[in-house]
Amino acid sequence: MQATATKTAPILSTRDLWLEYSNRRGTVKAVRGITIDLYRGESLALIGESGSGKTTLGLSLIRLLPGSGRVRSGSILYEPDGRTQDILSMSEEAMRRFRWQEIAMVFQSALNAFNPVLRIWDQIYDTVKAHDGMSKQEARKRGLELLKMLQLDPERVIRSYPHELSGGMRQRVLIAVSLLLNPKILILDEPTTALDILTQRNIIDLLRKIKTELDLSMVFISHDLSLAAELADRVATMYAGSVVEIGPVNDMFYRPRHPYTVGLIKAVPTVTGDYRELFSIPGSPPDLVDLPSGCKFHERCDRATKRCHEEEPELVPVGDGHYVRCFSAT
Amino acid sequence: MMKEQKNTADARKAAADPVIQMDQVTKTFPWGGSILSRRRTAKVLDRVSFAISKGEVLCLVGESGCGKTTTGKLVAGLLNPTEGRVLFHGADIWKMDPQKFKAYRRAVQLIQQDPYASLNPAHSIFDTLKAPLVRHGIVRTQEEALSRAKELLQTVDLTPPDDFLFKYPHQLSGGQRQRVSIARALTVNPEFIVADEAVSMIDVSIRLSIIALLSRLKNELGVTFLFITHDLAMARYFAWEGRIAVMYLGSIVEIGTTARLIQEPLHPYTKALLLAIPEADPEITRHKQTLPVRSLDIPSLLDLPSGCKFHPRCLFFIEGKCDVEVPQLTPREDGRLVACHLRSA
Structure with missing residues (x-):
C-alpha cells in the first residue's frame, strides 16, 4: 500500500521550511528546516510530543500561523495537477479561496471549533458562502450528503446546535464541514484525542472510508502512535522542530532507526500484543526557545558521541523511502 | 444486597482484610434547576462494590463520564456517598471519629491527572512538601522538614x-x-x-518513567493502588498481576484478573472496547475484527436506559430481558464477576 503511495507525485511539499513565533521568553523555533512531501492519495502521519512543532507545521500548510508566527525561510508548494503554487506567496484573497477548497483542516478541539450560537446549518452555510460557486440549495444538499456519509442523521443534525451533539458527533460534523468544498487534501490535528474508544474506532473507520471515496490525501497530526499505526501509509517523527525520521509505516514500527522513534515505540504498551517490558526516554523534550547544540536529541540519547554534541545530522536515506537524521543510524 | 456482598467476598483471594472496600455505593449529583428547567438528578455511580487487599493493584477502566473519577474521590474521602458505604479496614469512613478519619485521610492519598492544576503555583516545591509534613506533625523543625523533603525528592528521582x-x-x-x-x-x-489518570497528560516519552516510579512504590513500599485510567493498554501494563474493573455509565460491568479479562472478555462492552482500541502496532491494529455496536451514542446520565445500561448499544441485546432487568455482578468459575444476562443464563 505504502509502496504505491510513494510512487505517485507529491501534491504538497515543504522545502527547507523555517517557522518561528515569539512568546514572553523569546523566539520559539517551532519548525526548523523541514522538507517533506505529501504524495497524492497517501496518509501521512506527523508524530511528535508537545512542543515538537507538529501543529505549527500543520497550520502553516494552510497559512494559519499563530499571531506572532512568521516564516523565516522556505516554501510550501501545492501541485495538484502539474501547475505549482507557492502557498506562502499567495495573496490573502487567493488564500481565503484556497483554504477549504484545496486544503481543509480539522482542528483539535471539536467543541471550540464551532460557534455555539449557530445551528450546524448556519456553520455549513458560513463556510460555503465565503466561497463562490455554490447556491444555498446546493450547499444544503451537499451538507446533508456529507453528514449522511459520516453516519449522522442528516436532517436532525443540520438543525442542531453544537451543544446538542455528543463529542463524537461534533467531530464527525467538523469533518463533514471540512469536506464541503471538495478539498483535495485534509489535515487533521489530533482527530481522535478526547473521544471515547468506541467513537474513536468509528472515526478511524470513517476517515478510511472518506479517503477512498473522495480520493483525498491526508495529513494526521498526533501524539498518538496508535493512530499512525491504524491509518498512515507513511510516518514522520518530529522532534524539536525537525523531522528526525520518516518512512513507510511498517519500517517505522518494526525497523525504526532513530533512537527517538525507537524510544517512543518502546514506551507505548499494546493491549493484545505479547507482554514486553517498556522503557521511557530519559530527560524531557527540549525547550524550543533555548535549543541544545548539535543533534537536538543528544541530551537524551544513549548513543550520543562528541560529534552529536557539536553537529546536527542531516536527514539521510537508510532504505526505500526511509530517511533518518542520526549519525549512528547510517 | 447480602448476596452481592458475599459474591464480592468469594471472588477475592483469601486475604481477609481489604484496605478499601466500596459497598453498594451510589452517588447522585443535582443537575440544572432554574426558572426554566426543573432540577434533575444525575446518577453518576450506581451500587458500585469492590474491595482491594493490601499490596494489590486494581485498575478501574472506563471512558470519560463513566464515573471513574467520582469513584476515586469517594475512595479518597473527598466525596461522600449518597447511598452505601466506603470502608477503610472494615470501618465506614463517614462514621469514624475525627481522630480515625484523620488517620484514614493520611493513609489514602490521591494523585490527580493534571500536575499543572494540582500544585499551587505560588508555592516552592519545598513549601508544597513541607505543608503536609507539618500539618500531620511528621516533622517538628525546619531542618527535619528539609531533610525529609530531600529524601522524598530522591524517592521520586528529582535529583539532586x-x-x-x-x-x-x-x-x-x-x-x-x-x-x-x-x-x-x-x-x-x-x-x-x-x-487518577496520573500519566495521561504526560508526554509519551516520559510516561513510562512515572509508571515505573509508581510500580516501585508498589513493590518496595508495599503501597496498594487504585489505578484509574481510560487506557486499557496502560492498565494492563501496570496491573499485569492485578485486576481490572471495567466501568460503564456508573456501574462495574466486569472485574477479573488482568490476563483473563483481556484474553477472554465476557461482557459485551469489555469485548467491544478491546476490539475497538487502536494499538501502536500496524499488524495488530489493522487486523482487528471489531465488534460493532448498535448505537454510537452514549446515553445521558440524566436519562439512563432501563435494565442493563449497555442494552441500547449491545449487539447481543435480548428484548424483554436486557431492557427490563438490571443484571447483577455474578461470579464465574474463574473468579471473575460479570454483570450480563447472557453470561448468567
Whole structure:
C-alpha cells in the first residue's frame, strides 16, 4: 500500500521550511528546516510530543500561523495537477479561496471549533458562502450528503446546535464541514484525542472510508502512535522542530532507526500484543526557545558521541523511502 | 444486597482484610434547576462494590463520564456517598471519629491527572512538601522538614534534590511536576494511593518513567493502588498481576484478573472496547475484527436506559430481558464477576 503511495507525485511539499513565533521568553523555533512531501492519495502521519512543532507545521500548510508566527525561510508548494503554487506567496484573497477548497483542516478541539450560537446549518452555510460557486440549495444538499456519509442523521443534525451533539458527533460534523468544498487534501490535528474508544474506532473507520471515496490525501497530526499505526501509509517523527525520521509505516514500527522513534515505540504498551517490558526516554523534550547544540536529541540519547554534541545530522536515506537524521543510524 | 456482598467476598483471594472496600455505593449529583428547567438528578455511580487487599493493584477502566473519577474521590474521602458505604479496614469512613478519619485521610492519598492544576503555583516545591509534613506533625523543625523533603525528592528521582527544592511549578516540566505531586502524596507515608489518570497528560516519552516510579512504590513500599485510567493498554501494563474493573455509565460491568479479562472478555462492552482500541502496532491494529455496536451514542446520565445500561448499544441485546432487568455482578468459575444476562443464563 505504502509502496504505491510513494510512487505517485507529491501534491504538497515543504522545502527547507523555517517557522518561528515569539512568546514572553523569546523566539520559539517551532519548525526548523523541514522538507517533506505529501504524495497524492497517501496518509501521512506527523508524530511528535508537545512542543515538537507538529501543529505549527500543520497550520502553516494552510497559512494559519499563530499571531506572532512568521516564516523565516522556505516554501510550501501545492501541485495538484502539474501547475505549482507557492502557498506562502499567495495573496490573502487567493488564500481565503484556497483554504477549504484545496486544503481543509480539522482542528483539535471539536467543541471550540464551532460557534455555539449557530445551528450546524448556519456553520455549513458560513463556510460555503465565503466561497463562490455554490447556491444555498446546493450547499444544503451537499451538507446533508456529507453528514449522511459520516453516519449522522442528516436532517436532525443540520438543525442542531453544537451543544446538542455528543463529542463524537461534533467531530464527525467538523469533518463533514471540512469536506464541503471538495478539498483535495485534509489535515487533521489530533482527530481522535478526547473521544471515547468506541467513537474513536468509528472515526478511524470513517476517515478510511472518506479517503477512498473522495480520493483525498491526508495529513494526521498526533501524539498518538496508535493512530499512525491504524491509518498512515507513511510516518514522520518530529522532534524539536525537525523531522528526525520518516518512512513507510511498517519500517517505522518494526525497523525504526532513530533512537527517538525507537524510544517512543518502546514506551507505548499494546493491549493484545505479547507482554514486553517498556522503557521511557530519559530527560524531557527540549525547550524550543533555548535549543541544545548539535543533534537536538543528544541530551537524551544513549548513543550520543562528541560529534552529536557539536553537529546536527542531516536527514539521510537508510532504505526505500526511509530517511533518518542520526549519525549512528547510517 | 447480602448476596452481592458475599459474591464480592468469594471472588477475592483469601486475604481477609481489604484496605478499601466500596459497598453498594451510589452517588447522585443535582443537575440544572432554574426558572426554566426543573432540577434533575444525575446518577453518576450506581451500587458500585469492590474491595482491594493490601499490596494489590486494581485498575478501574472506563471512558470519560463513566464515573471513574467520582469513584476515586469517594475512595479518597473527598466525596461522600449518597447511598452505601466506603470502608477503610472494615470501618465506614463517614462514621469514624475525627481522630480515625484523620488517620484514614493520611493513609489514602490521591494523585490527580493534571500536575499543572494540582500544585499551587505560588508555592516552592519545598513549601508544597513541607505543608503536609507539618500539618500531620511528621516533622517538628525546619531542618527535619528539609531533610525529609530531600529524601522524598530522591524517592521520586528529582535529583539532586537541591536543584528542585526551591523551584516553582512553572519552572518544571509536566513530568517533573507529576513527580512532585507523587512526592507530596508520599509525605504522609500512605498505605493506599488512588492514581487518577496520573500519566495521561504526560508526554509519551516520559510516561513510562512515572509508571515505573509508581510500580516501585508498589513493590518496595508495599503501597496498594487504585489505578484509574481510560487506557486499557496502560492498565494492563501496570496491573499485569492485578485486576481490572471495567466501568460503564456508573456501574462495574466486569472485574477479573488482568490476563483473563483481556484474553477472554465476557461482557459485551469489555469485548467491544478491546476490539475497538487502536494499538501502536500496524499488524495488530489493522487486523482487528471489531465488534460493532448498535448505537454510537452514549446515553445521558440524566436519562439512563432501563435494565442493563449497555442494552441500547449491545449487539447481543435480548428484548424483554436486557431492557427490563438490571443484571447483577455474578461470579464465574474463574473468579471473575460479570454483570450480563447472557453470561448468567
